[in-house]
Amino acid sequence: METSKIYKDLLERVGRSEGERGSKVYLRTFGCQMNVRDSQLLKGLLLQEGFSLTDREQDADVVIFNTCAVRKHAEDRVFSILGGIGKRKERIGRPRVIALVGCMAEEWKERAFEKAGYLNIVCGPNDLYRLPLAIRNAFFSPDRRIVLVGSPSREEDFYRKGNWFVEGESAFVIVMEGCNNFCSYCIVPYVRGRERSRPWQEVVSEVKKLVAQGVSKFTLLGQNVNSYQGGVDFPDLLEKVAMVEGVKSLSFATSHPKDATDRLFEVMARYPNIEKYLHLPLQSGSDRILKLMNRGYTFEDYRRKVDSYRQIVSGGKISTDLIVGFPTETEEDFQKTVEAVKSIGFDCAYIFKYSPRPFTKASMMGDDVPLEAKERRHQILLSLQKEISLQKKDKFGGCDFS
Ligand code: SF4
Structure with missing residues (x-):
């Protein structure tokens, strides 16, 4: 790659000789599969722009944390780890740029600099395409605070330039982004934008293109893949991808229960290369709580979907997400979730303690379930699900019950 004047200056500033490939980037990813894929795209883009990558944070000239805003606990962890890196910033004796990117960046915007004065860049998920230039600018003006947030959608070039970066025989492919559902506890529509x-x-x-590069296992990603509207609907898209020669394994995430249809299940059943596995977040077994969560279904609706799925996709497995301690959740509501878990018999469940997120409707309801009750309910569901999974003697990789 031709080294531009600006890049020559950058190399000088970071104490590297001209001709040596780029300043080193350490990129750490938190959160969902979408973030994992965003980080791959970002790595691809950074390499094209002349940066290099390192797995050792201490060797890096640029530290990037690609973050998740869905849970408060995860946010606290990011600030705590980044804080340690920030403290060392002055001591390493050469310029260093630190960037907070992804959903937390979109949530915190300029406020991130008050919380973490060592940051140079804050960059939301729709603005990642602009990050390489921002990094260069940050090296030239170390005291400048750069904020890249608020774009309603991405530059298509982000995919075109980044998508040659793959690791191994598996790849995530983003098919849609954003969400219009506004579940009352969820920050995603505010940080990822509309669908x-x-x-x-x-x-x-x-x-x-990825098949030609040796990839054979694919996961199609979207916040709610069943809302896909890219000229065809999601069952048709799934079928078109399943028919591509060289696709040996195909899965997708995530499905909203109100939008998962029999047509989707029929496509899953028809193609041997589509994994017989559905992630269908239930969140609660109580209709009262589901209504407060604005989920758009009752437990009976959910149950009927699962029955159809199991009928159409023979031997199909199912996993779910559950939240305990949502505002006003009583012992009776919680018992309904326990009964729901017993009666559905999930192969795997990801169980979370509720924490209020900014901007959301639920954050205005008050976080009134005591921590002790949340922890107890969390433990009860974890043990129950472990037992069910053991009985089924068939665990999924990646489901660690934590
Ligand atoms: S469907 Fe609900 S929980 Fe899922 S991303 Fe959209 S708002 Fe969040």
């Missing part, structure tokens, strides 16, 4: 779908032709051509 946007990538045209189906683009998705299929990305899959073909």
Whole structure:
């Protein structure tokens, strides 16, 4: 790659000789599969822009944390780890740029600099395309605070330039982003924006390109894949990808129960290369809590979906997400979740303690379930699910019950 004047200056500033490939970036990822894929795209983009990558934070000229805003606990952890790196910033004796990117950046915006004065850049998920230039600018003006947030959607170039970066034979392919559902506890619509779908032709051509690079296992990603509208609906998209030669394994995440249809299950059943596995977040077994969560279904609706799925997709497995301690959740509400878990018999469940997130409707309801009750309910569900999974003697990779 031709080294531009600006880049030569940058190399000088970071104490590297010209000709040596780029300043070193340490990129750490928190959160969901979407973030994992965003980090891969970002790595691809950074490499194209002349940076290099390192797994050792202490060797890095640029430290990037790609973050998740869904739970408060995860946010506290990011600030705590970053804080340690920030403290060392002055001591390493050479310029260093620290960037907070992803959903936390979109949530915190300029306020992140008050919380973490060592940060140089705050960059939301829709603005990642602008990050390489921002990093260079930060080296030239170390005292400047750069904020890149608020773009309603991404530059398509972000996918085009980044998507050659793959690791191994598996790849995530983003098919849609954002969410219009506004579940009352969820920050995603505020930090990822409204739903946007990538045209189906683009998705299929990305899959073909990745197959040519040796990838054979694919996961299609979106906050709610069943809302996909990229010229065809999601069952049709899934079918088109399943038919691409060289796709040996295909899965997807995440499905909203109100939008998962029999047509989706029929496509899953029809193609041997589609994994017989559905992640279908229930969140609570209590209809009263589901209504407060604005989930758009009752437990009976959910149960019927699961029955159809199991009928159509023979031997199909199912996992879920559950939240304990949502505002006003009583022991009776919680017992309904316990009964729901027993009666559905999930193969795997991810169980979370509720924490209020900014901007959300639930954050105005008051966090009134005591921590002790949340912890107890969390433990009860964890033990119950462990027992069910052991009885089924069939665990999924990645489900660690934590
Ligand atoms: S469907 Fe609900 S929980 Fe899922 S991303 Fe959208 S708002 Fe959040």
